[in-house]
Amino acid sequence: MIEYENLKLLNAPFQDEINEAIIRVAKSGWFILGQELEKFEAEFAAFNGNKYCIGVASGLDALTLSLKYYNFSEGMEVIVPSNTYIATVLSIIQNGLKPVLVEPSMDTYNIDPVKIKEKITKNTCAVLVVHLYGRPCDMEPIVEICNVNNLVLIEDCAQAHGAKYNQKNVGTFGHVNAFSFYPTKNLGALGDAGAVVTDDPNIADKIRKLRNYGSSVKYYNEFVGMNSRLDEIQAAILSVKLKHLSKINQHKKELFQIYETGLSSMFIKPLPDDHKIYQVHHIYPIRSFHREKLRSYLLDNGIKTEIHYPVPPHKQRALNDYKTGDWGRVVGSYPIAEEIHETELSLPISFIHSKSEIERVVELLNRWQN
Ligand SMILES: Cc1ncc(COP(=O)(O)O)c(C=O)c1O
Structure with missing residues (x-):
């Protein structure tokens, strides 16, 4: 039998390193928002060519928090491909925004930049592209459309860790971009995990708070945030797997x-x-x-x-x-x-x-x- 995927076999070559990481965290007694997370965030930002990485609980949360940063008025429109995994669309709806579906190219299966233009209205606030199946979208015209129309650009990189467009990693074109580390992804944790990447210090700062109940100082809350923290065990495992x-x-x-x-x-x-x-x-x-x-x-x-x-x-x-x-x-x-x-x-x-x-x-x- 040739299986489609087998997570036990997938992680077997790294098992000793993973075990060591898990035991290290278990013995440390520090499980949330600690040095393993900071280390992984720095490593992933460096790997991807971003200034900041914020580890969160899942790819869906990474998308949801990316949109939440902007606090767009209810009912504003976000352009998104019609052929994506539903998480991309859910992140829009969960922010009280309207998904406006745009068809992909039949050749690349990625959003068709020409059709993006046709769907822009006075209510459009953002374009959320998806690098489906690990293939980067055609970013040049997409960046141009967003610049000309003053729209926020978000990349869903859940399926495309390390993919490049014009020699630059995906996740470096948008204002704020999301990764999933779901176990089957090219970079997969041993549970749910995700990250937001950005070069903007204000975005990084606010999303870091939003993932932690809107707080940076314990029991003082600046924003209506979420509990979406990438835990220390998953961060330590991701540091191991990033090397491979x-x-x-x-x-x-x-x-x-x-x-x-x-x-x-x-x-x-x-x-x-x-x-x-x-x-x-x-x-x-x-x-x-x-x-x-x-x-x-x-x-x-x-x-x-x-x-x-x-x-x-x-x-x-x-x-x-x-x-x-x-x-x-x-x-x-x-x-x-x-x-x-x-x-x-x-x-x-x-x-x-x-x-x-x-x-x-x-x-x-x-x-x-x-
Ligand atoms: C394109 C795409 N976006 C978002 C997600 C959501 O990621 P997660 O399952 O980590 O929430 C996935 C993963 O399943 C995905 O494939």
């Missing part, structure tokens, strides 16, 4: 190359890197109009796959209340997002996979007759 991130990303790139050169044109393959784009291949998404048959065929032959994602945000029941009246901009037709969701199939591309396993996946796929 480049190796993990490089391994995934080598697996991508096997698919890229070997896989038949019967499947719609993701685009490779180009002179601007350096991807980190969080997911290897192919598309097929016979996805269910293909998925069963692979499973029958011992290969597990995933779908990212079966239902787009605008079709989720959770958003039913936001599809009517004043919220009407979530409704409407998003045929590109729908087609991606109906045809996408994620093939194995983890650090746990050997090259020969991926060659076997390619061989089986090329033999498929639908």
Whole structure:
């Protein structure tokens, strides 16, 4: 059986270092807002090319806190891709703001900059882009649109640790940007974790307070904050795993190359890197109009796959209340997002996979007759 992912195997090469980190924190008696967090924040900021990193409890909280910093008036609009994981959309709704969905490009699966312009109104306050599947968005025109229209730019980097656009890491283009360290991510904790990165000292200062009940001095609260602190054990584990991130990303790139050169044109393959784009291949998404048959065929032959994602945000029941009246901009037709969701199939591309396993996946796929 070739599994899609296996977190036990994924962390096994780093297990001794992880155990040592966990024991160190357990013995220290200091579990929240301590030196392990400060150390990881400094390391991740340096790795990513940001001045500040603020560790928080999850990727969703990193997005929610990024928007919360601005305290936008209720009902203002945030532009977001129609084909993202629902967390991106939830962070907007949880701030009392309106998600305005914009279709992606059918080639890159990332938000189409041309279509962003069409959706800007006098109520637009921010653009929240997502580097989906580990592929950076086309940031040049997006930054330009935000500058010209005086809009806040936020990057959702949950799937793209170490991905680069024009040689710069994602998470360095927006005013304030969010990462998830969910266990399956390229940089994954052993539980929930996330971070906000920024170069603006005012943003860093306020978000540091917002994650801690709006406080920097115990029992004195400046803002209506949240409890969203990245704990010491997860921070210590993330420091260990950050040292291995480049190796993990490089391994995934080598697996991508096997698919890229070997896989038949019967499947719609993701685009490779180009002179601007350096991807980190969080997911290897192919598309097929016979996805269910293909998925069963692979499973029958011992290969597990995933779908990212079966239902787009605008079709989720959770958003039913936001599809009517004043919220009407979530409704409407998003045929590109729908087609991606109906045809996408994620093939194995983890650090746990050997090259020969991926060659076997390619061989089986090329033999498929639908
Ligand atoms: C694109 C995207 N945004 C946000 C999130 C939310 O991250 P978390 O699960 O850590 O809250 C995820 C992760 O699942 C994601 O893939």
